[in-house]
Amino acid sequence: MTTRITIDPVTRIEGHLRIDVEVENGRITKSWASGQMxxxxxxxxxxxxxxxxxxxxxxxxxxxTVVHAMASVRAVExxxxxxxxxxxxxxxxxxxxxxAVQDHIVHFYQLSALDWVDVVSATKANPAKAxxxxxxxxxxxxxxxxxxxxxxxxxxxxxxxxxxxVFANGYWGHPAMKLSPEVNLMAVAHYLQALEVQRSAxxxxxxxxxxxxHIQNLAVGGVxxxxxxxxxxxxxxxxxxxxxxxxxKIGSFLHNCYFVDVAAIAAHYPEWLAMGAGVNDFLSxxxxxxxxxxxxxxxPGGYIPGGNxxxxxxxxxxxxxxxxxxxxxGVKHAWYTYxxxxxxxxxxxxxxxxxxxxxxxxxKYSWVKSPTFYGKPAQVGPVAAVLAGVATGDKTTVSYLxxxxxxxxxxxxxxxxxxxxxSTVGRHAARxxxxxxxxxxxxxxxxxxxxxxxxxxxxxxxxxxxxKGEIMGVGQEEAPRxxxxxxxxxxxxxxxxxxxxxxxxxxxxxxxxxxxxxxxxVALLGTPVADPARPLEALRTVHSxxxxxxxxxxxxxxxxxxxxxxxxL
Amino acid sequence: MAKLDEYIESVRAENGMKSxxxxxxxxxxxxxxxxxxxxxSDEGIGIHAIRALANRYDWAEIEIVDGGTTGMExxxxxxxxxxxxxxxAVRAGQPPASIVRLxxxxxxxxxxxxxxxxxxxxxxxxxxxxFKGTAPGHVVLIGVQPVTLSVGLELxxxxxxxxxxxxxxxxxxxxxxxxxxxxxx
Numbered sequence: 001m002t003t004r005i006t007i008d009p010v011t012r013i014e015g016h017l018r019i020d021v022e023v024e025n026g027r028i029t030k031s032w033a034s035g036q037m038x039x040x041x042x043x044x045x046x047x048x049x050x051x052x053x054x055x056x057x058x059x060x061x062x063x064x065t066v067v068h069a070m071a072s073v074r075a076v077e078x079x080x081x082x083x084x085x086x087x088x089x090x091x092x093x094x095x096x097x098x099x100a101v102q103d104h105i106v107h108f109y110q111l112s113a114l115d116w117v118d119v120v121s122a123t124k125a126n127p128a129k130a131x132x133x134x135x136x137x138x139x140x141x142x143x144x145x146x147x148x149x150x151x152x153x154x155x156x157x158x159x160x161x162x163x164x165x166v167f168a169n170g171y172w173g174h175p176a177m178k179l180s181p182e183v184n185l186m187a188v189a190h191y192l193q194a195l196e197v198q199r200s201a202x203x204x205x206x207x208x209x210x211x212x213x214h215i216q217n218l219a220v221g222g223v224x225x226x227x228x229x230x231x232x233x234x235x236x237x238x239x240x241x242x243x244x245x246x247x248x249k250i251g252s253f254l255h256n257c258y259f260v261d262v263a264a265i266a267a268h269y270p271e272w273l274a275m276g277a278g279v280n281d282f283l284s285x286x287x288x289x290x291x292x293x294x295x296x297x298x299x300p301g302g303y304i305p306g307g308n309x310x311x312x313x314x315x316x317x318x319x320x321x322x323x324x325x326x327x328x329x330g331v332k333h334a335w336y337t338y339x340x341x342x343x344x345x346x347x348x349x350x351x352x353x354x355x356x357x358x359x360x361x362x363x364k365y366s367w368v369k370s371p372t373f374y375g376k377p378a379q380v381g382p383v384a385a386v387l388a389g390v391a392t393g394d395k396t397t398v399s400y401l402x403x404x405x406x407x408x409x410x411x412x413x414x415x416x417x418x419x420x421x422x423s424t425v426g427r428h429a430a431r432x433x434x435x436x437x438x439x440x441x442x443x444x445x446x447x448x449x450x451x452x453x454x455x456x457x458x459x460x461x462x463x464x465x466x467x468k469g470e471i472m473g474v475g476q477e478e479a480p481r482x483x484x485x486x487x488x489x490x491x492x493x494x495x496x497x498x499x500x501x502x503x504x505x506x507x508x509x510x511x512x513x514x515x516x517x518x519x520x521x522v523a524l525l526g527t528p529v530a531d532p533a534r535p536l537e538a539l540r541t542v543h544s545x546x547x548x549x550x551x552x553x554x555x556x557x558x559x560x561x562x563x564x565x566x567x568x569l
Numbered sequence: 570m571a572k573l574d575e576y577i578e579s580v581r582a583e584n585g586m587k588s589x590x591x592x593x594x595x596x597x598x599x600x601x602x603x604x605x606x607x608x609x610s611d612e613g614i615g616i617h618a619i620r621a622l623a624n625r626y627d628w629a630e631i632e633i634v635d636g637g638t639t640g641m642e643x644x645x646x647x648x649x650x651x652x653x654x655x656x657x658a659v660r661a662g663q664p665p666a667s668i669v670r671l672x673x674x675x676x677x678x679x680x681x682x683x684x685x686x687x688x689x690x691x692x693x694x695x696x697x698x699x700f701k702g703t704a705p706g707h708v709v710l711i712g713v714q715p716v717t718l719s720v721g722l723e724l725x726x727x728x729x730x731x732x733x734x735x736x737x738x739x740x741x742x743x744x745x746x747x748x749x750x751x752x753x754x
Contacts, residue, residue: 044608044720056722059608059637106641110697158700192701199645206645213639 006565013547028527033520035368042498050076066099071475071486076220078319079473083292085459088222090449097442102201103480104435109194112543117187120172125181134186140256151189171536190257197253200246222461262432267411276424276541278519280307282384287478294318300392312391329369333510347487350499366510380482380506382430400436427544466493597651604636611715615656626750653705659712666727671710
């Protein structure tokens with residue numbers, strides 16, 4: 001018997017995503033990921049001053065404010081071939097890495113842990129056993145029996161007062177939940193501690209960005225933070241020392257909790273290291289520039305066809321033609337139309353004209369366009385970035401991957417091979433490695449900034465000047481969810497075209513012009529579904545990509561309460 | 570203030586809120602939070618209201634935040650808040666440009682069933698905070714039913730015409746709870 005399951009909306013994500021799957025003999029055989037919001041945001045910046053675009057575009061998404069702001073200024077800088085002072089690069093790098101750490105922690109603990117952790121089961125745990133399990137894995141000072149017991153009390157009170165319903169769609173007691181009550185309790189304790197730590201990361205962004213949640217310090221050509229060693233209201237040594245304290249707090253949590261919890265989930269759910277593989281061609285961008293031109297980076301990026309690390313081809317600089325010539329977006333299955341037929345358009349020539357139909361299984365069914373790299377879909381995100389690190393022998397990436405495997409082997413006899421990162425749990429593993437790499441780079445950029453200020457260099461900004469005529473630029477970025485690119489065409493100092501190709505577009509896209517599936521659909525095929533009314537397994541795989549579709553915008557339907565529909569076919 | 574009293578009562582009555590007004594509470598920390606996407610015309614009413622409030626009044630004592638479409642990032646601002654006043658576009662099945670006021674348990678219940686990028690974020694944050702035991706003691710939502718959500722930085726004329734009422738309603742909430750704010754000079 002074939003059953004069609006529609007999950008609409010997928011909860012605990014940013015934005016509005018619908019997933020339709022067909023289940024035959026307990027496994028998913030067909031899948032359609034569909035973005036349910038129109039992305040017309042590019043139109044709003046048309047004819048504006050390119051220096052202002054970033055302030056508007058950071059409003060596109062509530063999760064990725066820093067990320068879109070950064071890609072936008074980079075796009076304009078690339079068009080102008082404008083160099084960015086070293087201090088500004090370091091400050092930007094710190095903001096990006098602090099944001100990435102915060103984003104990964106929130107994703108793991110607040111948005112996806114509930115797919116693996118049964119919080120109700122934690123009420124049955126023995127707090128002493130939970131503490132000794134946790135203490136055996138790290139020397140974190142908040143794993144004591146007292147902490148576990150207090151967490152359990154809090155949890156019992158919370159459930160007892162009937163408040164558990166505030167967590168949308170937690171599948172408590174589902175047969176696919178496998179952690180012991182003690183491991184569940186440890187995870188709940190870390191869930192609460194994660195809230196504290198992500199605050200520290202937010203404060204770094206707020207201190208550097210002058211304001212939060214929307215930053216104010218970016219500028220085309222640098223940053224607007226005046227640096228002074230002795231004055232109030234600017235980036236002082238005192239503030240930088242405060243930032244260092246936040247950085248240290250983050251490091252301790254990453255190493256002692258996030259790392260341990262991912263290893264525990266991987267060890268207890270090993271079958272999910274063999275399920276949920278997305279597209280096997282990977283694309284990432286180098287990032288965290290260490291020079292003024294954007295040609296020397298802290299983290300590598302490039303293309304890996306067929307998962308073959310030895311075939312890695314690097315993207316070597318901002319605006320690399322290898323990237324710019326390779327990216328195109330199709331609309332054969334998306335609710336848009338192009339002026340001259342429907343074949344793919346390179347983003348500088350991109351169009352955003354809506355053409356809504358109903359949901360057509362074999363026609364148009366999503367507001368997300370279908371991006372390709374030299375004609376093929378690609379998987380972007382932490383797996384692509386970690387694999388680029390492995391392919392190039394990046395020391396930080398490789399050492400953290402090894403450390404994760406050490407933790408894994410303390411819990412089970414298993415190891416996560418690089419090829420297994422392309423799986424549902426593998427994506428969480430790749431993400432914790434990326435969070436640790438971001439932390440190391442955050443620390444390093446802090447030191448680079450201090451050292452550079454020490455040389456007497458206080459420059460943070462190069463003034464842009466806009467030529468007559470038409471110029472084009474791409475702002476590329478290895479964002480927390482993967483490769484983000486903003487594409488701008490500037491004519492006589494005004495924006496003539498703008499397109500954003502965002503990570504979730506690469507992953508959640510409908511089929512391409514050549515009917516190739518993108519990663520969500522590929523990953524869902526073969527996934528078991530024990531109970532069609534509670535499709536936890538499908539959600540695990542979708543959540544593992546950290547969907548963020550808010551940069552797709554516009555609501556189409558707002559007052560539905562049902563989120564899972566099951567129909568026999 | 571008599572007029573504001575009447576006004577807030579009338580809005581409460583429209584929403585079936587019969588309970589008496591809370592007694593002024595001087596102690597707790599108050600946060601006025603505007604949320605919404607200002608790129609989508611009326612979806613940005615919360616942001617427009619916050620800007621109007623911030624420009625016209627003196628906020629030395631009370632925190633006022635333009636939250637945009639963010640969620641978890643608002644944790645530092647929300648920690649320790651006793652009284653949270655949220656201004657937002659709401660889809661409550663009312664005629665376009667209606668003003669709506671929700672309080673108490675109806676606010677989290679409302680957020681939970683609503684499909685919108687930013688409310689999902691705020692509701693996840695409030696859920697996490699109530700689990701942690703640090704959720705604001707009182708949450709009031711002041712909203713406007715949008716006329717249009719089309720792409721654009723301007724409010725529709727109908728919603729724009731009600732902006733001052735929204736501003737006054739926020740002032741009334743503050744005043745009636747013992748936290749009046751002064752006009753800027």
